[in-house]
Amino acid sequence: MHPIILFTGYLLITVTPLLLSALQNLPPRPLLDEIASGLGMTAFAILLVEFVLSGRFRAISGRIGMDVTMRFHQLVARTALIFVLVHPYLYSAEFLGTPLPWDPTGQFTLGLDAGSLITGLIAWVALPCFVLMSIFRDQLPYRYEVWRAMHAVGAVVIAVAVTHHALEAGRYSADPWLAGFWLVLLALALTSLVWTYVIAPLGEARRPYEVTSVRKIALRTWELALRPRRGDALAFEAGQFAWLKLGHSPFSLQENPFSISSAPAERPNVRFVIKEAGDSTRHIGDVAPGTVAWLGNAHGNLTLKGRTGTGIALIAGGVGIAPLLSIARQLRAEDDPRPMILLYGNRTAEQIVYADELEALSGRPNTEVIHVLSEPAPGWAGRVGLIDRETIGQVFASEDACDWLYILCGPPAMLETVEDALLAHGVPAQQIIAEQFYYD
Structure with a gap:
């Protein structure tokens, strides 16, 4: 509709x-x-x-x-x-x-x-x-x-x-x-x-999951992996999120929306990137393997479905990397030939999730991973600062940049800055897809 x-x-x-x-x-x-x-x-x-x-x-x-x-x-x-x-x-x-x-x-x-x-x-x-x-x-x-x-x-x-x-x-x-x-x-x-x-x-209730692993992947950030105990696996598109209940009844009100970081190609297994934040996520590292989990239907329009672009730009801030990882992993699984740039902003290097996987991803043909840190430690060789208009202009300077598809996820201030920068560089609004991972 x-x-x-x-x-x-x-x-x-x-x-x-x-x-x-x-x-x-x-x-x-x-x-x-x-x-x-x-x-x-x-x-x-x-x-x-x-x-x-x-x-x-x-x-x-x-x-x-x-x-x-x-x-x-x-x-x-x-x-x-x-x-x-x-x-x-x-x-x-x-x-x-x-x-x-x-x-x-x-x-x-x-x-x-x-x-x-x-x-x-x-x-x-x-x-x-x-x-x-x-x-x-x-x-x-x-x-x-x-x-x-x-x-x-x-x-x-x-x-x-x-x-x-x-x-x-x-x-x-x-x-x-x-x-x-x-x-x-x-x-x-x-x-x-x-x-x-x-x-x-x-x-x-017809599709119970269980936790297979919980591991720390960055500062105060964890990967939670699930697999179904029985029934059909959750159907989702790369870039979507789902409401997750851990260790409770499927009718429990204790649930949180988390972006799915795994690719649909990995089904029936599902992975999430979860940052320690509120009451329920503060102890995410204590969740034991085997804990029952329930997933609601997948939501979100931060997907490639029905959209085209000569290249794919993934721009993430902090834990907003999760849905973009799902997209990057699915593109890799499909051997998508289009060029891809992942621009990833954090405060420190310790907050970068899946650092080894991202380094390996940058070694693929036509793929570039660019980190931007606002408070780097001495010796940091990458970009320093914020993902702002200047950074956008430097990273996406190719002649066909306006024909790329730009997918954004992160804090509201970053999204507003990046969207304004892309529009100022001539990128059509229909080529920009954004979703906040937090909203009031």
Whole structure:
């Protein structure tokens, strides 16, 4: 599904309540009252679609990237929050529990009984807390799986409360067509939760893996290798990632997304590059061989599928090397004849993963591996500094550089710098593929 079609579908869903309201031909109210209702209904539609955006559906994230999907999810959630907070202050009509006999269409009054008032207040108070807890997730004194459970429960409470409020107090939502629209959208939202927390784990349960080895490959960085115990091996494309659960039930909330560093040609074995960082990865080196593991479906659009280039440029920062290693290994397995350059940035040489393998890779025909260190030790003979515009201009100076395919993965600041540099050197935007390995 093309990204434009996805975005058009999203807009259509969010404006449908406004269209269904306009078709009712109810007597007009003051402009601010109509704006208030419009903001409330638009926010409600956005909130219900948010369930689908966060549900790891490859039909969506596979086209635009999981990082873009989640950033859009976060942006529109904040937009909906503003709409929700503002809309009650715009009403000029009186708040009455029951409509006046001479005002059956609610042209001059708002029909808020005790129930709809309570559910409206619940959503109005809970949604800001919900969004703030998401924005400042890393500062909260909770483990990620606790936060995730709270996030799911909170989302359901808000969705159900807003549904009741809209159906009971909404002037336009009393219409059967619009009421049906809300109920269908709510059902889809709740179904997406069931898919994420029940149906998808059931699929994982049919494909258990076990840890075959855990070895240190760089400073605070480890390789975790898996193989299936039974069932089909995970299908993935070079450059993708998967959610990994170690030593728990497939229904556990203790999971993390990690980029796959092995090539599809290595299936059924799967390898990951994991850096010690948060609660779950701090002790990754202590994981014992034989530990059961569960893998979700592969996600991500940092792949070569459907893309062409006279050469392949892989540009990585830190642990962002993982998906690019998968691509490099697959190209090697396929004996791809195109020239390839791997530009790899780190702070120190001790952070370089698979140093021996990368050195061997650079010995292949038409293949070059270039390391860039920002804080090298004395005696370092390679490039020094950052992967910036100057470095990009020097490394990719060939006449056909604009026809190459550039695949980027790393910290946000590096990605922005590299993308700007490539565009400034004339590389078409469609030849640049980027994905962050961390996003807020």
